[in-house]
């Protein structure tokens with residue numbers, strides 16, 4: 001399926017992330033794309049809130065740490081590939097987290113075309129205006145809908 005949303009504030013993006021997070025079962029890999037400042041980290045905060053309500057204050061941009069891990073009902077692996085080349089991406093050890101006990105959220109996923117396989121969810125955030133974004137969700141996973 002492919003679903004398009006428009007959000008008109010950071011809060012609306014958070015709320016959309018929470019709805020997406022709430023339907024995850026484990027094993028999904030969320031591939032986030034969008035320019036600098038599009039809202040990838042903010043959407044991730046919502047996704048984490050949806051998976052484990054009350055835990056999203058832990059969410060911070062992994063742009064320097066590369067990989068953040070939030071231990072919750074499902075362990076959430078939050079990755080930022082912005083500064084990495086394909087060899088460095090291969091060396092992160094992310095394969096260890098591609099199983100039903102984890103949800104992986106990858107910012108700048110386009111840097112690792114073809115690396116992530118399985119239950120993937122593509123999420124692209126386009127800048128429409130200072131406070132508005134178009135968020136397109138694409139997935140073949142049956143439980144990811146509207």
Ligand SMILES: Nc1ncnc2c1ncn2[C@@H]1O[C@H](COP(=O)(O)OP(=O)(O)OP(=O)(O)O)[C@@H](O)[C@H]1O
Pocket residue numbers: 007008009010011012013034035036037038039040041042043061063107130131132133
């Ligand atoms: N509708 C909206 N949805 C998401 N963010 C919005 C929206 N309107 C304004 N913003 C602002 O855009 C910024 C998004 O920042 P965020 O760190 O989430 O972006 P990012 O895509 O993770 O950037 P980076 O590529 O640097 O990691 C925040 O300052 C947020 O308040």
Ligand SMILES: [Mg+2]
Pocket residue numbers: 040041042061062080107
């Ligand atoms: Mg970010």
